Amino acid sequence: MVSLLARLPRWGPGGGTTARPLPRAGLALAGAGTVSAAGLLVLALAVGVVATLDPTGGQGAGGSLVLAGRLWLLAQGAEITVDSGPIVLAPLLLTLGIAWCLSGAARVVVRIAGVTGARDAAGMTGLLVAAHVVLTAVLALLLDGPGAEVGLLRALLGSALLAVAAAGWGAGRESGALDSGLDRLPPQTRPLLRAVLAGVLTALALCLAVVAIAVAADADGYAAVSGGLGGAGAGALGLLGLCVLLLPNAAGAVLGLAAGPGFAVGSGTFVSVHGVTLGSVPALPLLAALPDTQAVPLLAFASQAVPVLAGLAAGRTLARRLAPGDGGSVVAGLGGVLAGVLTGVGCGLLVWMAGGSLGDGALADVGAPAIATGVAIAAQAGIAGALAAAFTRWRTAS
Structure with missing residues (x-):
């Protein structure tokens, strides 16, 4: 969908059409939004499937989505305080999955935007990181409440660090900036x-x-x-x-x-x-x-x-x-x-x-x-x- 939107035509001089790529900020928001939406949907479906097997009826679609959101936040280093105290334990396999998705989104966005060079790659990485952190902040605020208080600062810092590492890797690989940087270092x-x-x-x-x-x-x-x-x-x-x-x-x-x-x-x-x-x-x-x-x-x-x-x-x-x-x-x-x-x-x-x-x-x-x-x-x-x-x-x- 991001690729399709990036190729939408625009009217040019004389009634012709020219390629009209989306602004890079829009591409970054679309990429980060796709990762968050798809990840939360998959998690919610998995939790929902488990809930359907519960003979007591489970917790419903809303409860499945809330649990998926809390797992999503924990995987990025967030702190969730419940009645028994703070829970700070990231399920690292989910963390790895989020990183893989962010890296893939960065590669797609860089390819669509035609980003080349270290400076442009860093700029696109910054946009992706900002978009991901904003979406994480929105999710944290929505899930924060009595009985499960979300530590906003840890959620923002954790999501930012994860996005910098994952999106930076993907953008650097796709733009060639990573290979160029390694070529300047000793061959060993x-x-x-x-x-x-x-x-x-x-x-x-x-x-x-x-x-x-x-x-x-x-x-x-x-x-x-x-x-x-x-x-x-x-x-x-x-x-x-x-x-x-x-x-x-x-x-x-x-x-x-x-x-x-x-x-x-x-x-x-x-x-x-x-x-x-x-x-x-x-x-x-x-x-x-x-x-x-x-x-x-x-x-x-x-x-x-x-x-x-x-x-x-x-x-x-x-x-x-x-x-x-x-x-x-x-x-x-x-x-x-x-x-x-x-x-x-x-x-x-x-x-x-x-x-x-x-x-x-x-x-x-x-x-x-x-x-x-x-x-x-x-x-x-x-x-x-x-x-x-x-x-x-x-x-x-x-």
């Missing part, structure tokens, strides 16, 4: 960035595998929690959807476990390789992955290999993508150290986004310590990355 920059991405994705994939194994090992506990909450098929399906949205958050907690500092689920539950403390936790089936006893499970010790494996993946990727004239094994090893350290920084950022709070008191702190986790992963991945990069470069050259 692209291999380094790919290596860091490989390291972070490897760590994330391994942590998701740990979560899957832990849940599978206590399938009976998952079924008991899921079945004990009532709602028949509606309750089970809704909880499954929530668990899927929170899988990256669970992976972030496992990163804390793998790095050494461990993770907490409130003040009464703490899991690390140094010990396990169990307390009351929310009735969420995904938490069946927690240990059943005070003994440290074997899987927790096995997860200690995650930072090293992430560093090995980063170092190997770096060495394989370096050009023949970019230096030998010593240079590759030094680059591997940097790739491993930046992998730790990326993992620390993921852990920071994955944590939050689920109210006051006992559940005020959920997740792993971001700084300690990032530092520990950076140290381990840096050493592993150096060894992997130097060895891979040596084998490639020999």
Whole structure:
């Protein structure tokens, strides 16, 4: 629809027609509006489908839309204060979906507007960010009320940061500004960035595998929690959807476990390789992955290999993508150290986004310590990355 509106004709001199592109501000508003409307509609439909399975009749279309809007705000870092306290926990899979949609909208808008160059791309990104933040503010004001107060400042800041990152990436890729900027940097920059991405994705994939194994090992506990909450098929399906949205958050907690500092689920539950403390936790089936006893499970010790494996993946990727004239094994090893350290920084950022709070008191702190986790992963991945990069470069050259 945006593409069609951009090609609407206008009357020119002599009665002819010429192409009349929409103003860039209009294109930005259309792109951001499409992302918000489509995202909220999909979420509301998903919640509505779950509600139809509820034998008590569910909460209706209006309630489904309100719940979808609150999830949308939480995914962008908003704070919603309910009777039990403030909820600040972004379902990161939904956050990733919003970022992907914003990036795609930015690429479409840039293509339609014919934007080229870094300055025009930055201007279009600013328009998209402004439009997205305004729409988020409107949604926050509409959903703010007694029993569920929305923190407007956090909602605006979170949506702005997400839109800057996602729309900036999309606009930069489509306009060529990102490639032009990378071309001005040293040639080793692209291999380094790919290596860091490989390291972070490897760590994330391994942590998701740990979560899957832990849940599978206590399938009976998952079924008991899921079945004990009532709602028949509606309750089970809704909880499954929530668990899927929170899988990256669970992976972030496992990163804390793998790095050494461990993770907490409130003040009464703490899991690390140094010990396990169990307390009351929310009735969420995904938490069946927690240990059943005070003994440290074997899987927790096995997860200690995650930072090293992430560093090995980063170092190997770096060495394989370096050009023949970019230096030998010593240079590759030094680059591997940097790739491993930046992998730790990326993992620390993921852990920071994955944590939050689920109210006051006992559940005020959920997740792993971001700084300690990032530092520990950076140290381990840096050493592993150096060894992997130097060895891979040596084998490639020999």
